[in-house]
């Protein structure tokens with residue numbers, strides 16, 4: 437196992453040895469802030485909410501090209517960029533003789549007056565740059581989504597959106613395209629010489645296996661270690677609670693966990709797939725999952741966060757949990773003792789407790805495509821639409837035979853210590869007509885099923901009212917469809 441990591445920065449391979457200055461859970465943000473050449477990146481919140489720390493990570497893809505992704509560098513541990521290209525705002529301009537030429541996204545930001553105090557600007561530029569590299573003439577919806585993870589408090593978004601629309605018209609053409617061959621060579625060089633990573637410092641052990649088999653062995657030996665998928669939950673333990681994580685197994689470099697298989701009836705998602713990837717794949721055939729992920733965090737968060745990580749946290753407000761119940765999904769768990777598949781409906785055992793054994797890892801999420809007479813929907817009620825945690829969420833599915841219910845799931849998040857189904861209402865509605873009268877009779881059963889808490893997001897009463905009204909909303913959106 438190698439003790440160092442390598443990545444490309446400023447057109448060169450940088451190799452980093454861990455010491456007192458940089459530990460394995462040092463974030464990319466803190467690493468960059470220590471470098472005189474990369475002070476453009478800013479810390480606003482250190483918890484993924486403001487986007488001031490946005491950088492772009494270039495990854496070698498299977499076509500030997502580079503894929504560019506915007507990420508919040510405050511949530512990325514240094515070993516997670518091993519074998520990748522780290523691009524900061526300083527890398528965007530070009531030196532032509534004595535003249536500095538701005539990148540098209542920078543130039544449009546200047547021309548459209550998209551910046552005032554400038555604190556948020558480098559992060560916004562990096563989100564714009566990522567969009568520039570990935571979409572030509574993006575729709576307004578896509579521009580909004582690309583900027584959702586960036587807060588600007590003084591300019592206002594209109595000029596920023598205008599600058600983005602004006603800049604993203606060149607099919608991604610820029611000096612990164614012209615230098616791509618050279619960067620691909622450098623990244624391939626790192627890839628070819630890379631083993632799994634094992635970093636031992638005085639206080640921490642950080643492992644980054646390359647295969648599932650290695651991960652299972654390591655997990656079996658270190659059952660108290662912290663597993664890392666995308667670190668969007670785990671990193672906050674470091675940045676906010678200042679915990680020293682003693683043993684970490686980082687799953688982010690295992691390609692086998694990022695594979696998706698699609699057949700006529702089933703979609704099997706690797707647990708290491710990013711939620712942004714899952715969002716794209718689910719658009720047509722699992723539209724409710726697509727909707728769930730369209731209001732999940734921001735593009736920067738979804739690019740990092742994994743499917744396995746959202747399930748692994750077992751959070752009562754984890755957005756994918758109720759919808760996976762509604763799809764009657766299955767979770768594949770693997771370890772040195774073998775494989776098993778658990779129904780999502782049996783996976784959550786208690787507050788942040790799942791059926792995963794200490795030596796197991798979630799390796800995939802299996803979803804049957806719904807039959808034509810089944811309707812699945814997701815609802816999220818939060819203080820604001822974007823980049824917010826659910827106050828109440830719901831994953832509902834109903835199967836109708838003529839107008840009679842032959843299958844129903846009403847799963848709620850934010851209403852109890854776990855994601856929980858309203859079973860009494862389900863039993864009542866089952867085999868009954870899908871009518872307003874029956875829904876009205878079921879609504880008090882929803883209220884009775886939960887004793888929600890009051891917290892910063894809402895009072896208990898609001899939660900109860902919302903939960904039962906969501907059932908009526910579901911009925912009103914589905915009653916005329918079959």
Ligand SMILES: Cc1cc2nc3c(=O)[nH]c(=O)nc-3n(C[C@H](O)[C@H](O)[C@H](O)COP(=O)(O)OP(=O)(O)OC[C@H]3O[C@@H](n4cnc5c(N)ncnc54)[C@H](O)[C@@H]3O)c2cc1C
Pocket residue numbers: 483484485662663664665666667668669670671687707708731732733734737740741742743744745746747748749753754755756792796797798799823824825826
């Ligand atoms: C700004 C911000 C916005 C957010 N918005 C939302 C939101 O809208 N909805 C929402 O639900 N969540 C949200 N979250 C929470 C978080 O992003 C999600 O829970 C995310 O899916 C976690 O995935 P991850 O891969 O980053 O997990 P990690 O942080 O890597 O891990 C989370 C937990 O899962 C475990 N784990 C990871 N991978 C595996 C695996 N393969 N097998 C077993 N256990 C594993 C880890 O040990 C850890 O306990 C947000 C977080 C932030 C910072």
Ligand code: FES
Pocket residue numbers: 478479480481482483484485486487488489490508509510511
């Ligand atoms: S510093 Fe706010 S998202 Fe990273």
Ligand code: FES
Pocket residue numbers: 550551552553554555556557587588589590591
């Ligand atoms: S320009 Fe001041 S916060 Fe955005």
